[in-house]
Amino acid sequence: xxxxxxxxxxxxxxxxxxxxxxxxxxxxxxxxxxxxxxxxxxxxxxxxxxxxxxxxxxxxxxxxxxxxxxxxxxxxxxxxxxxxxxxxxxxxxxxxxxxxxxxxxxxxxxxxxxxxxxxxxxxxxxxxxxxxxxxxxxxxxxxxxxxxxxxxxxxxxxxxxxxxxxxxxxxxxxxxxxxxxxxxxxxxxxxxxxxxxxxxxxx
Numbered sequence: 330x331x332x333x334x335x336x337x338x339x340x341x342x343x344x345x346x347x348x349x350x351x352x353x354x355x356x357x358x359x360x361x362x363x364x365x366x367x368x369x370x371x372x373x374x375x376x377x378x379x380x381x382x383x384x385x386x387x388x389x390x391x392x393x394x395x396x397x398x399x400x401x402x403x404x405x406x407x408x409x410x411x412x413x414x415x416x417x418x419x420x421x422x423x424x425x426x427x428x429x430x431x432x433x434x435x436x437x438x439x440x441x442x443x444x445x446x447x448x449x450x451x452x453x454x455x456x457x458x459x460x461x462x463x464x465x466x467x468x469x470x471x472x473x474x475x476x477x478x479x480x481x482x483x484x485x486x487x488x489x490x491x492x493x494x495x496x497x498x499x500x501x502x503x504x505x506x507x508x509x510x511x512x513x514x515x516x517x518x519x520x521x522x523x524x525x526x527x528x529x530x531x532x
């Protein structure tokens with residue numbers, strides 16, 4: 330099962346996310362979430378076979394409800410609560426580096442979080458078929474400016490000022506698989522200073 334699908338419209342490349350489902354070929358289920366993603370992991374856990382082995386890493390204190398208590402009640406070999414994104418990523422990397430064949434990674438949370446954790450999986454040699462993701466909570470987007478390559482997390486507006494180059498850029502629907510972010514381009518290139526209305530688009 331691929332971690333995402335792309336619409337066949339020839340233009341938009343944004344991923345299509347689907348609810349997490351257990352991989353029947355998995356020998357070990359490594360589950361990671363932030364915020365509202367806790368409920369997705371709980372739902373996934375309920376679908377695992379009784380004899381399944383699993384572990385959980387959860388980022389508390391992020392946007393959305395805190396699902397720490399909910400996840401601590403699940404029957405897993407290990408459940409770890411983290412309070413720092415980088416700390417969680419390091420712990421995930423260490424576990425994957427020591428993982429056995431047949432491990433599957435499941436990630437649930439905001440889009441930026443999903444792709445940061447999926448990148449950890451890829452860096453540890455996991456294929457797309459071994460990583461499963463579900464977007465939960467906010468629709469805020471990770472975006473990368475095509476002019477200076479600055480990445481910004483949690484963009485909720487159609488236009489934002491790039492902190493790297495200072496240009497006003499618009500968030501396109503084109504999604505870069507390599508960077509795990511939507512591409513942003515200068516919105517007033519033809520008429521500098523003339524900006525369309527800035528709207529909350531991705532809440």
